[in-house]
Amino acid sequence: MLIEIAPVFAPYLDEALLRFSYLHPEVEVFKRDGCVEITNEDPAVAASLRHTVYRQKIYKETFALRQSLIESLTG
Amino acid sequence: MNVVPLKFRPMADDGFLFCDDAGGFFKSDEGYLERYATDALTFEDYRFLTSNGHAFDEGNHVARHAFRYRWARRFHIPSELNYVILVPTLRCNLSCAYCQVSRVNENTPGHDWSNETLAAVIAWLESLSTKEIKIEFQGGEPLLRLDLLEKVRSFVRSRFEHSSFVVCTNLQEVTEEAWDFLASDDTNVSTSLDPTVDLHQRHRTVGSASTQQFLRNLRRAVDQFPARVSALPTFDIDALPDPSAVIETYASFGLASIYLRAVNHQGFARKRFRTRETLQTWVSYVRAFIAALIDYNWNSESPMEEYYFSHCLRRVIRGGHDAHVDLRNPNIVGKSYVVVDHDGAFYPTDEARMMSRLGQIDLRMGNVRDGMDRRVVDTVNAEATNLFDADCIHCPYQAFCGVDLIDDLSRYGRIDLPRHETNFCQRHMAIFDLAFELLYSNDPKVRHSLALWSGLEDIDPTLVRVHA
Structure with missing residues (x-):
């Protein structure tokens, strides 16, 4: 199954796929131009991949805010 | 505009749950998720996020400070040492099939505190800096050494400004002297009452006469000091009774709280009972049990709770619920x-005591004579938070959840297993899934029980917001 990945997620894709592979070791993942191919036809697995990409972007983009809040809490 | 990190998870009914690090949450749909992930939030989105505490302007110090406060409330800050579990004897007058603690037969010598150990315990208690202390007597069966309990309690009462006591007893053989001891207002009784009387006899008391003796003692305890008696059942995953039978057993003794506790993997019981690959069966049972309690509470003037689900529910609703030692963060x-x-x-x-007895890992921290040696335990403690865990950092339940490294060590012999593969994680995911499923239910029966269990008058709509 081919899953289209919007350009806005490109900077986070490698880390997200690494994480997805560890969460779904039974699924093979291939990075293609502008999309990702997985060896699974289950829509739930495709959704899981998209969500993993979303989560990685959210995590990275909010890291500085989270860090500053933790630092302000812990002194 | 700062939007704090929002972690999400699909809900059973096709919506999505979003939670922030401070435990704020709301429900929305895939459209919102797409907008959030692709930096396409609308004015209405921002307005909602701001009103629900997930976003604030850079210069809005009050909102930022409020978020930090809510986040800080989610962390457990250990107090000074003020809770001591004492095991004056390992001897026990029962031999329960799924004994969760280490024990020896009643007549076995060499498993009680010696006079020298008692003196060292007293001297160590004397050295504590706390003004308020709780002492829990465990065993074995602690009432076999009532003399030691009396000496400790007498000393503690005179040494500390505030003290309270729990006697974890099987209530099998209770002398009149022991009843006098238990009658004090500062002393609570914690006993075992299995899911049904039949199961209690099968696994604990064995004979009918012993069962009746225990039941008489339990009746006397709840009649004499009803507010100070609690009981815990133990469930065999391969013999789970109908939830209504368990509720009936507990209700018959006026006990309002049931703690669904499966046979403990950490103790000797795992040699005789299945404690692995039981999660799905257990989770299904918990769901059925909660449903049965909801029905029961709708028609009963004496509501009941399942302790652990209620505890998790309270942790969802607000921070600071850290009384249960197995669910804290750090x-x-x-x-x-x-x-x-x-x-x-x-x-x-x-x-940890059980694991040492099994020869799995030695987590001793010194002794009352030579003092504490915290080196091994502090090594474990360095990993005792879910805050930076590679899996938990993406989990919407992170703020409500915690870690249990002793459980991980017991089950897997290590503490670095991917979190989602651990029993602890899978069990708590199921509990929090159920908690949110029920929080967003419109069924008046459900809302009635959730309000009772969470300590709220009602599940206010502003608590369980939905962003369309």
Whole structure:
């Protein structure tokens, strides 16, 4: 199954796929131009991949805010 | 505009749950998720996020400070040592099939505190800096050494400004002297009452006469000091009774709280009962049990709770619910509470004591004679938070959840297994899934029980917001 990945997620894709592979070791993942191919036809697995990409972007983009809040809490 | 990190998870009914690090949450749909992930939030989105505490302007120091406060409330800060579990004897007058603690037969010598150990325990208690202390007597069967309990309680009462006591007893053989001891207002009774009387007899008392003796003692305890008696059942995953039978058993003794507790993997019981690959069966049972309690409470004037689900529910609703030692974040062990074993050895938890007895890992922290040695435990404690865990950092339940490294060590012999593969994680995912499923239910029966269990008058709509 081919899953289209919007350009806005490109900077986070490698880390997200690494994480997805560890969460779904039974699924093979291939990075293609502008999309990702997985060896699974289950829509739930495709959704899981998209969500993993979303989560990685959210995590990275909010890291500085989270860090500053933790630092302000812990002194 | 700063939007704090939002972690999400699909809900059973096709919506999505979003939670922030401080435990704020709301429900929305895939459209919102797409907008959030692709930096396409609308004015209405921002307005909602701001009103629900997930976003604030850079210069809005009050909103930022409020978020930090809510986040800080989610962390457990260990107090000074003020909770001590004492094991004056390992001897027990029962031989329960799924005994969760280490025990020896009643007539076995050499498993009680010696006079020297008692003196060392007293001297160590004397050295504590706390003004308020809780002492829990465990065993074995602690009432076999009522003399030791009396000496400790008498000393503690005179030494500390505030003190309270729990006697974890099987209530099998209770002398009149022991009843007098238990009658004090500062002393609580914690006993075992299995899911049904039949199961109690099968696994604990064995004979009918012993069962009747226990039941008479339990009846006397709940009649004499009803507010100070609690009972815990133990469930065999391969013999789960109808939930209504368990509720009936507990209700018949006026006990309002049931703790669904499966046979403990950490103790000797795992040799005789299945404790692995039981999660799906257990989770299904918990769901059925909660549903049965909801029905029961709708028609009963004496509502009941399932302790652990209620505890998790309260942790969802607000921070600061850290009374249960197995669900804290960070879960620092060996700091605010310790176990003193029958030989005077310190352990961080009762489960750690069992693991040492099984020869799995030695987590002793010194002893009452030579003092504490925290080196091993502090190594474990360095990992005792879910805050930076590679899996938990993406989990919407992170703020409500915690870690239990002793459980991980017991089950897997290590503490670095991917979180989602652990029993602890899978079990708590199921509990929090159920909690949110029920929080967003419109069924008046459900809302009635959730309000009772969470300590609220009602589940206010502003608590469980939905963003369209």
